[in-house]
Amino acid sequence: xxxxxxxxxxxxxxxxxxxxxxxxxxxxxxxxxxxxxxxxxxxxxxxxxxxxxxxxxxxxxxxxxxxxxxxxxxxxxxxxxxxxxxxxxxxxxxxxxxxxxxxxxxxxxxxxxxxxxxxxxxxxxxxxxxxxxxxxxxxxxxxxxxxxxxxxxxxxxxxxxxxxxxxxxxxxxxxxxxxxxxxxxxxxxxxxxxxxxxxxxxxxxxxxxxxxxxxxxxxxxxxxxxxxxxxxxxxxxxxxxxxxxxxxxxxxxxxxxxxxxxxxxxxxxxxxxxxxxxxxxxxxxxxxxxxxxxxxxxxxxxxxxxxxxxxxxxxxxxxxxxxxxxxxxxxxxxxxxxxxxxxxxxxxxxxxxxxxxxxxxxxxxxxxxxxxxxxxxxxxxxxxxxxxxxxxxxxxxxxxxxxxxxxxxxxxxxxxxxxxxxxxxxxxxxxxxxxx
Amino acid sequence: xxxxxxxxxxxxxxxxxxxxxxxxxxxxxxxxxxxxxxxxxxxxxxxxxxxxxxxxxxxxxxxxxxxxxxxxxxxxxxxxxxxxxxxxxxxxxxxxxxxxxxxxxxxxxxxxxxxxxxxxxxxxxxxxxxxxxxxxxxxxxxxxxxxxxxxxxxxxxxxxxxxxxxxxxxxxxxxxxxxxxxxxxxxxxxxxxxxxxxxxxxxxxxxxxxxxxxxxxxxxxxxxxxxxxxxxx
Numbered sequence: 018x019x020x021x022x023x024x025x026x027x028x029x030x031x032x033x034x035x036x037x038x039x040x041x042x043x044x045x046x047x048x049x050x051x052x053x054x055x056x057x058x059x060x061x062x063x064x065x066x067x068x069x070x071x072x073x074x075x076x077x078x079x080x081x082x083x084x085x086x087x088x089x090x091x092x093x094x095x096x097x098x099x100x101x102x103x104x105x106x107x108x109x110x111x112x113x114x115x116x117x118x119x120x121x122x123x124x125x126x127x128x129x130x131x132x133x134x135x136x137x138x139x140x141x142x143x144x145x146x147x148x149x150x151x152x153x154x155x156x157x158x159x160x161x162x163x164x165x166x167x168x169x170x171x172x173x174x175x176x177x178x179x180x181x182x183x184x185x186x187x188x189x190x191x192x193x194x195x196x197x198x199x200x201x202x203x204x205x206x207x208x209x210x211x212x213x214x215x216x217x218x219x220x221x222x223x224x225x226x227x228x229x230x231x232x233x234x235x236x237x238x239x240x241x242x243x244x245x246x247x248x249x250x251x252x253x254x255x256x257x258x259x260x261x262x263x264x265x266x267x268x269x270x271x272x273x274x275x276x277x278x279x280x281x282x283x284x285x286x287x288x289x290x291x292x293x294x295x296x297x298x299x300x301x302x303x304x305x306x307x308x309x310x311x312x313x314x315x316x317x318x319x320x321x322x323x324x325x326x327x328x329x330x331x332x333x334x335x336x337x338x339x340x341x342x343x344x345x346x347x348x349x350x351x352x353x354x355x356x357x358x359x360x361x362x363x364x365x366x367x368x369x370x371x372x373x374x375x376x377x378x379x380x381x382x383x384x385x386x387x388x389x390x391x392x393x394x395x396x397x398x399x400x401x402x403x404x405x406x407x408x409x410x411x412x413x414x415x416x417x418x419x420x421x422x423x424x425x426x427x428x429x430x431x432x433x434x435x436x437x438x439x440x441x442x443x444x445x446x447x448x449x450x451x452x453x
Numbered sequence: 454x455x456x457x458x459x460x461x462x463x464x465x466x467x468x469x470x471x472x473x474x475x476x477x478x479x480x481x482x483x484x485x486x487x488x489x490x491x492x493x494x495x496x497x498x499x500x501x502x503x504x505x506x507x508x509x510x511x512x513x514x515x516x517x518x519x520x521x522x523x524x525x526x527x528x529x530x531x532x533x534x535x536x537x538x539x540x541x542x543x544x545x546x547x548x549x550x551x552x553x554x555x556x557x558x559x560x561x562x563x564x565x566x567x568x569x570x571x572x573x574x575x576x577x578x579x580x581x582x583x584x585x586x587x588x589x590x591x592x593x594x595x596x597x598x599x600x601x602x603x604x605x606x607x608x609x610x611x612x613x614x615x616x617x618x619x620x621x622x623x624x625x626x627x628x629x630x631x632x633x634x635x636x637x638x639x640x641x642x643x644x645x646x647x648x649x650x651x652x653x654x655x656x657x658x659x660x661x662x663x664x665x666x667x668x669x670x671x672x673x674x675x676x677x678x679x680x681x682x683x684x685x686x
């Protein structure tokens with residue numbers, strides 16, 4: 018009898034472990050995008066296990082399946098890398114940068130590219146299974162964007178850094194596109210099931226819970242759409258900014274936990290919405306600082322960072338009341354990963370931070386080499402952005418120049434992945450890192 | 454000295470002499486990581502070099518220049534000198550020398566500019582090779598034809614597939630105002646997906662073989678135009 022119980026416990030433990038591992042094969046860990054990963058997390062930094070070079074920035078976040086790390090590169094390639102050694106298993110070229118995160122399901126890697134195509138590759142060999150042409154990719158754009166001049170000229174937003182990452186369920190793959198659509202494709206053939214039109218770019222990644230897809234668009238609306246039919250269930254209106262289009266749009270990807278949808282917005286709020294009705298439960302205002310990060314939700318708390326104010330926040334998931342507020346050093350676009358009692362988050366100054374899950378105190382950080390080199394003094398001596406130097410321009414295109422400079426210090430846009438005590442993340446210096 | 458002793462000594466000298474270039478070559482084989490110090494920037498440079506059947510092969514990675522596993526050309530290894538060029542339009546050349554600290558140091562040249570470069574051996578080589586032609590399905594062998602329109606006039610396309618022991622080949626012809634025979638670098642078929650690439654001309658066809666048709670698109674630089682090919686009669 019004891020043996021039987023032991024056997025059942027062992028089987029359950031194996032199943033749980035398998036579920037935890039499967040939960041690392043798409044953006045933010047699972048279809049609900051909770052951003053939580055099975056422990057143990059490294060509370061101390063020991064070493065760089067390996068670093069894998071690519072030809073350009075790595076904005077994409079890595080995912081894990083069967084001891085292989087998959088991610089996209091802005092050099093146009095999709096990569097499969099041995100998680101233990103950092104050796105390349107395969108790479109496949111697309112015709113544009115790939116700042117999206119892949120999803121792995123049924124032996125297939127799903128990912129979109131700036132070439133306007135959505136790809137399905139064999140996970141083992143990299144062989145192309147099918148590809149689907151959207152109506153074309155583009156960045157969010159507006160006249161007089163962020164106050165740039167000439168104000169009558171349409172300018173593409175350099176901070177629109179990510180592409181939508183897919184979610185896969187029940188033989189259907191869902192993703193957003195710069196053409197304003199959310200697509201639902203047959204995961205085996207790439208045939209279109211349906212598409213849902215919004216008013217602007219959809220680069221947020223849809224979360225899926227209870228048969229409903231949740232995602233935001235740059236048209237200032239957040240949507241809930243029936244995954245089976247593509248019919249709208251509700252929409253929520255975020256902020257508008259008709260003057261300079263700075264405080265508008267959902268770039269953040271949502272997390273759905275216990276019937277509540279959590280999403281950041283460029284209107285500088287973090288919103289908590291009722292998943293069934295779309296009614297606002299609470300909002301957390303960030304004084305005109307964007308919330309680009311996708312929130313992580315664990316133990317009744319929501320973890321997120323802000324852009325210009327460079328703050329790391331933990332708030333109560335039920336009430337939105339602040340629990341932790343820590344001043345960071347630079348903009349945060351990367352989304353936090355919660356593993357046990359440690360939160361990992363990338364910072365645009367080229368640093369990965371490990372923070373205590375309860376206090377938010379910095380446990381350790383890792384600075385990439387490009388950040389240490391600090392070419393053109395992009396950073397101040399204490400690793401903050403050197404704003405007076407960066408944004409100096411007689412032409413009002415300073416954000417474009419500044420963004421380009423920020424990339425040079427190996428900014429970490431990529432959201433960390435934690436597997437078996439190793440943290441994987443990409444950097445704008447062109448490397449994918451594995452640290453432990 | 455006896456003649457037998459002299460013979461042994463000569464043999465030893467010959468063996469050592471023969472081994473010297475091998476050891477020198479071994480010192481060059483590997484993954485080399487470092488940087489080129491161009492003004493206001495440090496370019497990360499990762500070079501993989503290996504020898505196969507007496508011929509040097511290699512590839513290079515330069516994050517920020519979009520180079521990942523790009524083949525090396527004109528590789529000349531005459532220890533301690535190591536010189537090579539990088540395939541493609543960037544026109545990069547590296548002229549390096551193995552120094553006393555086992556570093557490859559020298560110059561990184563591009564566009565008439567020159568910067569110092571220094572690389573350190575970090576492990577065994579991970580040379581990337583360009584993709585190779587695959588065989589194509591029997592039903593794909595032979596000639597396929599179709600038309601597409603661009604800038605107001607029609608182009609007639611013909612692709613003729615043939616299988617060989619080392620993979621398939623294709624004759625790729627486009628007839629518009631001129632008769633263009635495109636040099637083909639790569640022919641692949643993976644399941645239903647068929648690719649014919651003329652890297653030199655920046656031109657490719659990619660299509661899906663289904664229901665007796667090759668449905669896809671021709672691509673030239675960033676311009677993509679739909680094209681359906683059917684078997685030539």
